[in-house]
Amino acid sequence: MAKFDEEHIAAKLHELEVACHRRRLPVTVQRRVIYETLLRRSDHPTADQLYADVRRRLPGISRTTVYRVLETLVELGLAMRIPNRQAVVRYDPNTEQHHHVICVLCDRVEDLEGVPLAERPIREQAEVTGFEVLDCTMVVRGVCPDCRDDYRRRTLANSS
């Protein structure tokens, strides 16, 4: 799995180069390191979490750059923003269609793979509104295992 990961990361970094060349954007160290850092995390980090992480390899990097590079990655189709309930953007390097569960208490995000979505009816309905559909994602709100006890406690307190 480790070897596969390295191969996977190398392949993805190559994709970054190709995408940059196609758009005539320079392949900077920052872009490479930020993308690689994002690829190595599976926890859908926020820009600030990535900043803290990237800083260890590039101590001089600025927070601004992290924000800017992440948006560039989104434009290049190499990352996606996850819509979440808080006013913090989270990023995911997996741009294949998949869904997310978000904990309503701690805001943790988890992937839901292998749920083929019946997109057809949604696309059709969306086109009734005049929208041109780009993609659809399921956002599942829930309570993660770590917060379950806390959640039960609160719910009981409210219904009293």
Added chain:
Amino acid sequence: MAKFDEEHIAAKLHELEVACHRRRLPVTVQRRVIYETLLRRSDHPTADQLYADVRRRLPGISRTTVYRVLETLVELGLAMRIPNRQAVVRYDPNTEQHHHVICVLCDRVEDLEGVPLAERPIREQAEVTGFEVLDCTMVVRGVCPDCRDDYRRRTLANSS
């Protein structure tokens, strides 16, 4: 339709009173006016848009109160937050299950009613991750009619 709307709004305002009593929360003017204003809009307003609107009826109201009351409405189950790509929260007084299309350019939100979602497989998959599922919504990203030309123009420019 107008008469129905008024009846509908009266019924919903009554729901607010019931919900407040049940939780032993005072039914304040602000709560009533903010909820009614939200009910009369179908554009999924942000807290700030509602503030501007509510101000006309309650000139002395503070922005803080609008934010606080909206969160109370969510807790009471009378409104829901819509996850959107920007760092701005939007509110919807329709708490029935329904989905949303969001314009990637202007961030406008439209309802998608009548798309029965096959929730079963999603819930099952979510429970594999250990999450207790509360609800699931489809988030469709797309381009609204007003932004379509702009979008086509940008896309062509990028692929050149």
Added chain:
DNA sequence: GTTCGTGCAAACAATTTGCATAAGT
């Protein structure tokens, strides 16, 4: 009368912008 809400001002956090400098091509 007691509890909870409201308004204000100030704090905060996440994100964006303008501009001079430094890299990448």
Added chain:
DNA sequence: ACTTATGCAAATTGTTTGCACGAAC
């Protein structure tokens, strides 16, 4: 050489908090 990105500091935006006063039960 030329273009585009980067780093810094400052500005902006959306939202939250502490506290004194006022309204609802």
